[in-house]
Each structure stands twice: as structure tokens, then as C-alpha cells.
Amino acid sequence: MIKQLNRIDIAVTDLPGACAAYADLFGVAPHARAADSARFRLANTDVLLQAAGAILPHSGGEGLCGMAFGVDDLERAARLLDNRGVAWTRESGPDGPRLRLDSAASHGAPVTLEPVPARDTRREAETGLTGAGAVVGVDHLVLRSANPTRAMAFWGARMGLSLRFDRTFPQMGARVTLFRCGDMKIEVASREDPAKAEQDDELWGVSWRAADIAGLHARLAGGFDLSEVRRGLEPGTAVFTIRNRTHGVATIAIGARQLEA
Structure with a gap:
């Protein structure tokens, strides 16, 4: 669908x-x-x-x-x-x-x-969407949920998205599931809590895809409050947090992790 x-x-x-x-x-x-x-x-x-x-x-x-x-x-x-x-x-x-x-x-x-738009979507590439410091698109949207079973039933069975990742991270007390949607993903970050199981899920954050994670970090460093680049939860990825100027959106950037020398 x-x-x-x-x-x-x-x-x-x-x-x-x-x-x-x-x-x-x-x-x-x-x-x-x-x-x-x-x-x-x-x-x-x-x-x-x-x-x-x-x-x-x-x-x-x-x-x-x-x-x-x-x-x-x-x-x-x-x-x-x-x-x-x-x-x-x-x-x-x-x-x-x-x-x-x-x-x-x-x-x-x-x-x-x-x-779906009749045009060849944004695939009409904008001039700035290339190069080491580029944000080339969205990698995933993040929802927070206290009821992971319900979220999986909605995004998987009802919306028809393919489940691609389902892992629990004890150190974070969280379960992370990823559903494929085109060339991006919907992430559901869950901390199961029976007392809150009937509460609404929250559309919370976004991860922007970097052509070069180090290059993007360097380009943004002069105008944004950034964390250091760190290892991502998905294998082979690196991320950093953008802490300000996002207007209420929890925001990270994600890209391929460079091999250490």
C-alpha cells in the first residue's frame, strides 16, 4: 500500500x-x-x-x-x-x-x-544535495511508544511496512524496531510500561542522512550545538546529535561509520 x-x-x-x-x-x-x-x-x-x-x-x-x-x-x-x-x-x-x-x-x-507525486519526486536533485557536507534526505523518523506490541501490529500488519530490525538494548532499557518505507525507515523506540500501554505514541524525532558524517559535522559545527560523532545503534553507522535550532524536533544525523586506521 x-x-x-x-x-x-x-x-x-x-x-x-x-x-x-x-x-x-x-x-x-x-x-x-x-x-x-x-x-x-x-x-x-x-x-x-x-x-x-x-x-x-x-x-x-x-x-x-x-x-x-x-x-x-x-x-x-x-x-x-x-x-x-x-x-x-x-x-x-x-x-x-x-x-x-x-x-x-x-x-x-x-x-x-x-x-505519490506525479513528478520524479525530489529526485530532481537540488544543487546543494551533493558533496561531503550534504544532508541527502531523511534516514528515519522516530516514534516513542510504551506499547511495542501494539506499534508493531499497526506499522507492520495494518500499514504493511516490512519489519527490518528488532533489538532490545538492556543498557538503554529500550527496544528498537525499524520498518522499511521506500528508502527510509520508521523507528519505534519503546520502553514497555503496562501502566502507560494505552497512552498515545509520540512522533518525536528525525534522523537526517549524511553523505559523509564527518563532513556534515564539520559543516554544521559553526552554526549548531553538536555532540561528538559516535557509533550508531545500527551496525556500520555513526551518528551525532543536533541540539539546537531544530524547533522542537529531536534530531540526529547518521552516516556510514568510517573504518578506523
């Missing part, structure tokens, strides 16, 4: 400031601007910054507020959702008609389904 991640939506209270911050992060100017939004085009998705007061439904704060997944056939997707017991409503979004999943059915995750 789902072919790709069309778009990530981020609510911001200071649109000009957020636009400048994400232009610095990505190394490219916005692809499009409007009075209440700015859109960036990366190699595998769009990132839409939206003025928080213009978004419904939304609490009004800053942070990730939507995941728009691309499907080949919206009507077929609607029938599949019905057959799988997932409630939805039809509405118009920033890119046209879409299906918004009921928040109870998605356990709080802000999910919409939209047609």
Missing part, C-alpha cells in the same frame, strides 16, 4: 527563523515559500515547515506534526484501511486530496496517505 514518505510536516512558531535554521542544516534554500509555510526538497522526501497557528488539528506548539505517506491508488488504500479496521477521513491537504487516519486508529501518530 505505502510506497514512500512524501512529506514530513513540522510546526513552527517562528517561520522565518525556522526557515533560516533548516536552510543552514540542509545547505539549500527553500524549494517554495508561502505566507504560512516553507518547503524544502531533499533527495527522498519534502520537509514542510508550517506556522503552528495555521495547522489543524495541532496543539499549537513546535515540533513534528505530520507524516504524509505516498500511495499509488488512494481509493485502493481507502479500501485496504477499511478491511484492516483502520478508521480514516477524507480531506484536502497542502498537496491535494488525502486520507487522514483517525488518531485512535493510529495510536496518536499523525498519519496521512496521499498519492
